[in-house]
Amino acid sequence: MSNSKDQHFETKVIHAGVEPDPLTGAVMTPIYATSTYAQSAPGEHKGYEYSRTDNPTRAVLQKQLAELEGGDHALCFASGLASTDAVLNLFQTGDHVIAGDDLYGGTYRLFEKVATYRGLKFDFINLADEDLFRRTLKPETKLVWFETPTNPMLNVLDIRKISGIAREHGALCVVDNTFMSPFFQSPLELGADIVMHSMTKYINGHSDVVMGCLVIKDRELKPPRRTWMDPSFKAPRTLYERLKFLQNAIGAQAGPFDSFLVLRGIKTLAVRMERHGLNAMKVASFLEKHPKVERVLYPGLESHPGHKLASCQMRGFGGMMTFFLKGDLEQTRRFLSTVKLFTLAESLGGVESLIEHPAIMTHASVPPDLRKQIGILDNLVRVSVGIENADDLMADLDDALATV
Numbered sequence: 001m002s003n004s005k006d007q008h009f010e011t012k013v014i015h016a017g018v019e020p021d022p023l024t025g026a027v028m029t030p031i032y033a034t035s036t037y038a039q040s041a042p043g044e045h046k047g048y049e050y051s052r053t054d055n056p057t058r059a060v061l062q063k064q065l066a067e068l069e070g071g072d073h074a075l076c077f078a079s080g081l082a083s084t085d086a087v088l089n090l091f092q093t094g095d096h097v098i099a100g101d102d103l104y105g106g107t108y109r110l111f112e113k114v115a116t117y118r119g120l121k122f123d124f125i126n127l128a129d130e131d132l133f134r135r136t137l138k139p140e141t142k143l144v145w146f147e148t149p150t151n152p153m154l155n156v157l158d159i160r161k162i163s164g165i166a167r168e169h170g171a172l173c174v175v176d177n178t179f180m181s182p183f184f185q186s187p188l189e190l191g192a193d194i195v196m197h198s199m200t201k202y203i204n205g206h207s208d209v210v211m212g213c214l215v216i217k218d219r220e221l222k223p224p225r226r227t228w229m230d231p232s233f234k235a236p237r238t239l240y241e242r243l244k245f246l247q248n249a250i251g252a253q254a255g256p257f258d259s260f261l262v263l264r265g266i267k268t269l270a271v272r273m274e275r276h277g278l279n280a281m282k283v284a285s286f287l288e289k290h291p292k293v294e295r296v297l298y299p300g301l302e303s304h305p306g307h308k309l310a311s312c313q314m315r316g317f318g319g320m321m322t323f324f325l326k327g328d329l330e331q332t333r334r335f336l337s338t339v340k341l342f343t344l345a346e347s348l349g350g351v352e353s354l355i356e357h358p359a360i361m362t363h364a365s366v367p368p369d370l371r372k373q374i375g376i377l378d379n380l381v382r383v384s385v386g387i388e389n390a391d392d393l394m395a396d397l398d399d400a401l402a403t404v
């Protein structure tokens with residue numbers, strides 16, 4: 001087989017990192033449902049000691065993810081938020097984090113309501129404002145974290161510019177690439193150090209798994225100011241080694257059954273993403289012309305303020321959009337309770353179309369003032385456009401919009 005670096009994405013999602021099982025020749029990666037591994041003598045084993053540390057099913061998935069994102073290594077965790085928490089564990093009391101002001105509500109909650117109590121300090125800012133970003137950087141700033149496009153306002157942030165400034169400052173830059181998947185966007189190529197995914201979404205794609213991952217461009221790190229627990233402890237040297245240490249030390253990694261499901265889901269990532277993008281463009285254009293809709297936010301529309309940047313930075317525009325209804329909270333509730341084909345539910349990125357109300361559902365943990373400031377209003381609706389027939393989706397929205 002040719003070098004996988006030369007292969008196209010559609011080929012890599014089927015083959016990268018996946019070899020027939022060395023023991024049996026099974027074409028599909030087996031589910032290695034084992035917690036432990038026999039050793040022939042103490043410390044002598046075949047590379048696997050205990051499944052918290054390493055598991056062959058998870059190892060194949062990690063290898064494939066690293067190839068798809070163009071990273072050196074990947075690590076899989078029990079959820080997107082568990083992966084985020086692993087990154088936060090790199091840092092110590094007093095370290096400062098600059099995060100985008102528009103983030104998934106659960107990420108905001110982890111930063112503000114959990115990590116803050118462990119002594120990390122956060123500023124949530126509009127990272128599109130370069131002066132503000134530079135003014136917010138401090139000597140203690142160790143991490144810059146953002147999503148692009150953002151959840152739920154679909155703002156597009158300049159990965160190359162932000163990661164360049166973070167690097168100049170000596171801070172790590174993490175991009176949450178959940179909305180795009182590696183099919184549409186490659187943050188590591190644009191300068192990010194780590195890509196984080198909630199694989200619960202597009203990468204698995206079938207709404208039957210909760211999982212997250214970190215894909216890492218490896219590099220040497222400075223030793224931490226204080227070592228964990230014991231002064232004789234030698235912290236791992238590189239970014240990957242430190243995160244791998246944390247994955248094992250904390251124990252929030254992905255299990256083999258879920259890893260198998262994600263390996264299966266990934267095989268159709270390219271065809272799914274293509275269809276998500278085509279359907280979303282049709283739905284966004286339909287909504288933009290609809291008299292009951294005030295404004296549509298979809299990076300593929302020329303009216304979107306980030307359209308030009310999105311066209312350079314992304315290879316497509318994805319399946320996520322939000323729109324403001326011409327109505328109040330009551331009318332928005334009625335609309336959301338009337339749709340039939342769209343399921344009213346949190347989450348996104350599955351083959352089926354979902355719809356939700358960010359202020360009441362996914363972003364309820366963002367304080368009302370911040371919600372208002374970033375535009376999460378009572379008439380804002382978020383849509384994850386699935387891969388059904390787009391005409392059926394538009395007909396469903398049209399029927400429900402008649403109630404507004």
Ligand code: P1T
Pocket residue numbers: 079080081082104106107147151176178179197198199200210211212346347348362
């Ligand atoms: O749910 P979990 O796998 O832990 O992933 C958290 C997460 C992280 N980043 C982004 C951009 C996300 O959208 C999410 C999860 N989001 C939803 C559940 C949602 O409906 O937006």
